[in-house]
Amino acid sequence: MADLQDYVFITVALINVLIVFIEGSTIKSVNSCLPPAQNTFNIQCGRGFMVRITKSFYGYNSRGQCGYQLGDCIYEDHERHSCVGQESCTLPIPASNDYIPECQKDSSYYQIDYQCVPAAESYNICDTPLVTEQRGYIKTPNYPNNYGYNHHCITNIRVEKYQTVKLHVIDMDLESNGSYGCIDWMYAKDGRRSVTLCGRRWNEPLVMSSNELLIQLNTNSISNHKGFWLYFEATPPITTTTKEPTTPIQQKTSAPLHFKEPTIPIRVNPQYTEPENKLPFAEIVGGVIGTLSLILVILLVLLAVKWYKERRRRDNKNRFMEVQNPAYRNSTEFRQSRTEPCYNYMDV
Numbered sequence: 001m002a003d004l005q006d007y008v009f010i011t012v013a014l015i016n017v018l019i020v021f022i023e024g025s026t027i028k029s030v031n032s033c034l035p036p037a038q039n040t041f042n043i044q045c046g047r048g049f050m051v052r053i054t055k056s057f058y059g060y061n062s063r064g065q066c067g068y069q070l071g072d073c074i075y076e077d078h079e080r081h082s083c084v085g086q087e088s089c090t091l092p093i094p095a096s097n098d099y100i101p102e103c104q105k106d107s108s109y110y111q112i113d114y115q116c117v118p119a120a121e122s123y124n125i126c127d128t129p130l131v132t133e134q135r136g137y138i139k140t141p142n143y144p145n146n147y148g149y150n151h152h153c154i155t156n157i158r159v160e161k162y163q164t165v166k167l168h169v170i171d172m173d174l175e176s177n178g179s180y181g182c183i184d185w186m187y188a189k190d191g192r193r194s195v196t197l198c199g200r201r202w203n204e205p206l207v208m209s210s211n212e213l214l215i216q217l218n219t220n221s222i223s224n225h226k227g228f229w230l231y232f233e234a235t236p237p238i239t240t241t242t243k244e245p246t247t248p249i250q251q252k253t254s255a256p257l258h259f260k261e262p263t264i265p266i267r268v269n270p271q272y273t274e275p276e277n278k279l280p281f282a283e284i285v286g287g288v289i290g291t292l293s294l295i296l297v298i299l300l301v302l303l304a305v306k307w308y309k310e311r312r313r314r315d316n317k318n319r320f321m322e323v324q325n326p327a328y329r330n331s332t333e334f335r336q337s338r339t340e341p342c343y344n345y346m347d348v
Helices: 002-025 281-324 331-335
Strands: 028-033 040-044 049-060 073-076 088-092 109-118 122-124 135-139 152-158 164-174 185-189 194-197 199-206 212-218 227-235
Touching: 028 040, 040 109, 049 088, 049 199, 164 185, 164 194, 164 212, 194 199, 212 227
Parallel strands: 122 135
Antiparallel strands: 028 109, 040 088, 049 073, 049 109, 135 227, 152 212, 164 199, 164 227, 185 194, 185 212
């Protein structure tokens, strides 16, 4: 029974992780015909998630549809939405149509594309000195609430040497002095260029060209605002295969984003090198054992030869000493006649 409960618990946990992953990577939409039947859109991401507005636009559909279809003529409004980063969002719907220059038509609908991003995927810039992930989010302390006073924080994003870090400003509200300059500011620097930002910005890509990126936050003690929320991603992506796919990767047919977050194609890692052909482990071990056995046999033969020569030398020496020293003779030799001949043995 306990094993069954553990299995159920693990299964539920895995399902929740999968739901969070799908929820955070799916682009959703709310739309309305124009003029609208209601005044607002209500977006609910729920606890533990943050609303990210990827795009808001007017569209014209010749078939009378109230949402984007492939081939529609659209016009982005580049509207900044103050509820970005919160768990829920109430957004106004335009009361009237807007003219779309591309197709010279009045819009027939209004649409907002958004994502529900898990809050756990965002790094606090003041708590994270180094980030080595391939993608993620950076935010100011307490975002989407005010960031507080006297912050001087730095985080470094570092990926593979052959990659480049792309940076996008999802939302920014840092204290500025109008057109005179920045009071609170964000500073970004890679190996080739740097940029200082403040004021209000949204859905804005920053051009970077290095695999290392430093991001700095500086605030004073006078006033504070909402802060910033950034998205970063390393390109080209790291892959685990060395073969190109045989079938094309399907592309989404939903509306394009204001800044395009690159898909993840399967491509060759430029730092990959083909491994050398090596002998199997069993053959290597067999060769080593055979060599050691041959050496052992040779040593045994040499020892046997040496032992034989040493024994022969001792025997000859003993025979010679018996002639030179009577102490080496046995007792029967002293009882024999002195007239018997005495033989003097010499080494052969």
